[in-house]
Amino acid sequence: MAKTSQPVRRAALLASAVAVLGSLTACGTEQHTETASRQLPATGGTTRCHTSELRASVGRMDPGAGQRNFPVVLTNVSSRTCTLHGYPGAAFTDASGRQLGPDPKRTPEKAATVTLAPGRSAWAGLRYASPEVSGARAATPAALLVTPPDEREQLKVRWTGGEVPVGGNASSVFLTVLAPGSGP
Structure with a gap:
């Protein structure tokens, strides 16, 4: 060498x-x-909403032919305007925090940026076939964990919607992109 x-x-x-x-x-x-x-940049100096600036809730069930539909609502509780873009994350959990069933599937839709002034909301549709109709294996969650787009921290919402599908051929849960407002 x-x-x-x-x-x-x-x-x-x-x-x-x-x-x-x-x-x-x-x-x-x-x-x-x-x-x-x-994550499309917002104009006017607004930036994306962070988990700490949001409150999550689940609206009233809107039943359909063998379907259960719920609006998952994110409300801006901060004092600034912020934006959301895309899909929230969601997971059903039992009382010990263990996830029940797979993550919801995203419906194929084009996402748009939703601008939230303080106190304003955006919602995504959560839907699945009624376990009684579909024959899917079911469980009753204690909570729904909601993760805002591009965030890692989750918001916990008490689940009062009854049984959800967690296994079997007809166990898919679907989630739509966020839209302005608090539901359909």
């Missing part, structure tokens, strides 16, 4: 470090660009 002088070794190490940092920065930029394209 050939001996290399200390200054040459340092220069080579520095060049390697700069190359690694440059590639990491490029990856970070690509990831940020991808995130930004999913």
Whole structure:
């Protein structure tokens, strides 16, 4: 192995470090660009709503032919205007916090940015076939955990809607994109 002088070794190490940092920065930029394209920027200085600025609730059931439909409502409880874009996350849980059934499936819809002034709401439709009609395995959740778009922290809502499908062929639960208001 050939001996290399200390200054040459340092220069080579520095060049390697700069190359690694440059590639990491490029990856970070690509990831940020991808995130930004999913989360459309709002105009007028408003930014997306954070979980701490929202309250979640579940509206009254609107039954359909063998279907159960509930509006899942997110209300801006902050003193600033903020935006939501896309689908909320949702999961039924038992009293110990264990998730019941799979995550809801997203209905194929085009998402729009919803601007929420203080006190205003947006809603997404949560629907599934009645377990009594579909024959799906059912359970009665204690809560519905709602995760606002692009957030990780969840809001817990007491579930009073009765049994939900948690297994079997007809156990799918569906969720729509957010729309302005508090329900249909």
